[in-house]
Amino acid sequence: MELEQYLEMVATQIDSLIDRSFGNTWSDLDRASTHLLVAGGKRLRPAVVMLSADAINHGSSSDILPAALSLELIHTFTLVHDDIMDDDTMRRGVPTVHTKWDIPTGILAGDVLYARAFEFLCLAMASEKAKIRAVSMLARACAEICAGQHLDMSFEKRDDVTEDEYFEMAKKKTGMLYAAAAGIGAILAGGTPYQAKNLYQFGLNTGIAFQIQDDLIDLLTSSEKSGKDRASDLRDGKQTLIWIRAREKGIDLSKYKRDLSDADIEEVISILDKVGVIADVKKAATDLVNESNRLLNTLPQSPERELLKDIGKFFVTRSF
Numbered sequence: 001m002e003l004e005q006y007l008e009m010v011a012t013q014i015d016s017l018i019d020r021s022f023g024n025t026w027s028d029l030d031r032a033s034t035h036l037l038v039a040g041g042k043r044l045r046p047a048v049v050m051l052s053a054d055a056i057n058h059g060s061s062s063d064i065l066p067a068a069l070s071l072e073l074i075h076t077f078t079l080v081h082d083d084i085m086d087d088d089t090m091r092r093g094v095p096t097v098h099t100k101w102d103i104p105t106g107i108l109a110g111d112v113l114y115a116r117a118f119e120f121l122c123l124a125m126a127s128e129k130a131k132i133r134a135v136s137m138l139a140r141a142c143a144e145i146c147a148g149q150h151l152d153m154s155f156e157k158r159d160d161v162t163e164d165e166y167f168e169m170a171k172k173k174t175g176m177l178y179a180a181a182a183g184i185g186a187i188l189a190g191g192t193p194y195q196a197k198n199l200y201q202f203g204l205n206t207g208i209a210f211q212i213q214d215d216l217i218d219l220l221t222s223s224e225k226s227g228k229d230r231a232s233d234l235r236d237g238k239q240t241l242i243w244i245r246a247r248e249k250g251i252d253l254s255k256y257k258r259d260l261s262d263a264d265i266e267e268v269i270s271i272l273d274k275v276g277v278i279a280d281v282k283k284a285a286t287d288l289v290n291e292s293n294r295l296l297n298t299l300p301q302s303p304e305r306e307l308l309k310d311i312g313k314f315f316v317t318r319s320f
Contacts, residue, residue: 003310011043032109039092045071045181052185055304060189063125073117080110126188134184141180148172161239170211178207198295205292206312212285215240245277285316
């Protein structure tokens with residue numbers, strides 16, 4: 001099966017479970033908490049959970065589908081709260097939760113998703129010992145995500161963020177949830193500690209690469225295609241790897257911390273292209289994926305192992 005077909009299959013399964021579990025939303029808070037959840041999404045984290053499980057124990061993904069959904073719930077929780085902190089108005093092609101309702105409702109909606117994620121994780125068909133390990137892994141990831149988001153926000157007040165600091169932020173903010181997705185899939189499927197460790201590291205590396213690609217998409221992809229406000233990172237002065245590499249080459253992007261026209265954005269892209277910043281940043285993401293895919297060679301040969309490699313490559317070639 002090709003990756004695109006697999007992702008469509010996972011999205012159908014997750015969407016069906018969402019519909020069964022969240023279809024009867026009566027209160028305003030219920031509607032707010034499911035607003036982004038039902039707006040779509042690529043369901044990449046659930047796919048990583050399921051592929052990791054099947055790479056360990058073929059067919060086990062069907063037993064842990066609720067756990068796959070739990071990763072999507074945590075991801076959506078982070079989006080709802082990130083949109084509030086960044087004051088973004090669009091997500092997945094629809095108004096953000098706090099824009100459609102208000103900030104207090106947005107905070108509570110995220111909290112509901114967070115709580116229900118652990119409920120669904122516990123519904124997986126696996127040993128109690130494995131589920132305890134999985135809950136602990138997800139709880140740790142959530143704490144690290146918060147630390148990563150705080151680092152990201154603190155960077156906006158500085159103009160001297162280093163690459164090492166950026167990678168630490170990306171590891172916590174994005175890498176940890178992909179690490180948890182791969183690790184949880186392995187644990188619930190009965191994988192050995194060695195297998196779970198390698199899959200966890202695979203998720204961590206590819207998650208960092210995913211964040212780097214997200215930074216590129218924010219600048220390079222139109223709002224119509226990405227479903228998000230274009231160049232919001234540039235406007236907000238976020239110390240992305242793009243910004244850091246540009247500074248190293250003597251380019252000051254601080255003058256673009258304002259409302260930007262399409263012409264302004266194209267001007268920035270042209271400048272960065274000429275000095276090789278875009279190419280350098282893309283290479284950094286690709287190198288991480290290549291390194292993480294080598295870890296997968298410790299797993300038995302299987303279609304799921306190859307799809308995991310494909311998903312890593314997809315992370316750094318996607319434009320949405």
